[in-house]
Amino acid sequence: MKERVISKNRVVLVNTLAILTAAAIAIILHAIMPASVDLLEFDSVFVKLIGFPLVAVSYFVMLFLHCAIVMRYFGKHLSLPKLEMGFRFGLVFALIYLLGMQEVVVEASPFGEWGLAFVIYQLFMGLGDAVPVMLLCLTIAHFTLENTNTYKPNQFLGVTEKIKIVSLIAIIFLIQRAIGYETGFVISNTEVYPLPSYLWTALFGIVLGVSYVVLYPMYAKEHNKLLLSLKLVVLTIGVNWIIFNSFIGLIFSGAMPQMLLRSGIDTGMFFLSSIVISKYIIKPRIFSRYPRNRIFEVNFKR
Numbered sequence: 599m600k601e602r603v604i605s606k607n608r609v610v611l612v613n614t615l616a617i618l619t620a621a622a623i624a625i626i627l628h629a630i631m632p633a634s635v636d637l638l639e640f641d642s643v644f645v646k647l648i649g650f651p652l653v654a655v656s657y658f659v660m661l662f663l664h665c666a667i668v669m670r671y672f673g674k675h676l677s678l679p680k681l682e683m684g685f686r687f688g689l690v691f692a693l694i695y696l697l698g699m700q701e702v703v704v705e706a707s708p709f710g711e712w713g714l715a716f717v718i719y720q721l722f723m724g725l726g727d728a729v730p731v732m733l734l735c736l737t738i739a740h741f742t743l744e745n746t747n748t749y750k751p752n753q754f755l756g757v758t759e760k761i762k763i764v765s766l767i768a769i770i771f772l773i774q775r776a777i778g779y780e781t782g783f784v785i786s787n788t789e790v791y792p793l794p795s796y797l798w799t800a801l802f803g804i805v806l807g808v809s810y811v812v813l814y815p816m817y818a819k820e821h822n823k824l825l826l827s828l829k830l831v832v833l834t835i836g837v838n839w840i841i842f843n844s845f846i847g848l849i850f851s852g853a854m855p856q857m858l859l860r861s862g863i864d865t866g867m868f869f870l871s872s873i874v875i876s877k878y879i880i881k882p883r884i885f886s887r888y889p890r891n892r893i894f895e896v897n898f899k900r
Contacts, residue, residue: 612741612742613738613742616734617659617666621655621658623729623730623733624727625658627725631722631723631726636821639732639850641851642850642851643851658730661727664841665687666734668834670743672809672817672834673742674744678753680743680744681736681740683739684723684736684738685732685739687735688736691728691735692728692729693728694839697801698842699720699723700724702794703786704787712790752819754815754818755811756881764808767803767868768807770871771806771864771871772799772840774863775864778863784859784861784863785856810875813830814830831865831869832865832869839864842861843857844861878894
């Protein structure tokens with residue numbers, strides 16, 4: 599019992615230090631960005647109440663706390679080498695931040711127009727989030743997860759499955775965002791910058807598809823396909839995407855409803871896509887209940 603308490607305390611300590619360190623690194627990296635930001639433009643009630651620095655700190659802690667919770671809650675039940683799990687989680691979050699920062703919303707940047715300066719600035723801003731989250735996930739995996747070194751062949755998707763999954767998710771994301779853009783339901787810069795806006799939409803849809811493929815092996819043993827989609831798409835990727843988008847709402851007055859709406863719709867359509875994928879694209883798999891009988895695991899073909 600005592601050993602369990604010590605182990606639990608270690609997990610709490612490592613996670614706390616990792617989250618605070620990742621948040622500190624993110625803040626430092628953002629602070630040294632080449633373009634200046636006029637803090638007077640940040641007019642949300644949160645900024646007025648507690649100040650921009652505390653809002654930024656709270657945001658990063660919340661974002662990385664979610665990453666840590668996902669790593670711990672789902673990671674301890676998985677059967678891949680711990681550093682591989684850390685890398686897979688870190689890669690997905692990093693890709694989302696890197697490309698998420700490139701969304702063509704000029705009003706939320708220090709620039710008056712979209713162009714190379716915007717892209718480079720947003721790239722560095724994305725790296726300011728991506729580098730800390732990768733370090734965070736690897737640290738939590740190394741110090742708090744069990745190293746099972748166990749691979750199960752049926753955890754992994756085939757090449758054809760991967761191509762179909764990425765294509766379907768990317769197409770559905772592009773269609774639902776296009777409808778939002780054209781109807782005005784989702785505020786965008788498509789009228790001024792249609793090509794960059796739609797190019798970003800297509801690329802981010804691909805990133806979501808790749809994220810699903812990268813994380814799937816760690817959730818594959820979930821027999822209930824609805825729960826698999828809920829855990830992988832909504833609780834892991836979707837919630838993180840919603841928190842990531844909420845930063846604009848935390849610093850600009852009146853922006854939060856739109857940020858929650860667009861990221862919420864993204865997550866909902868992603869979830870529906872994953873249900874279709876589970877039903878029609880991924881071949882049924884069955885896993886042995888007995889760890890030592892892995893030789894008997896089979897992959898049924900339709």
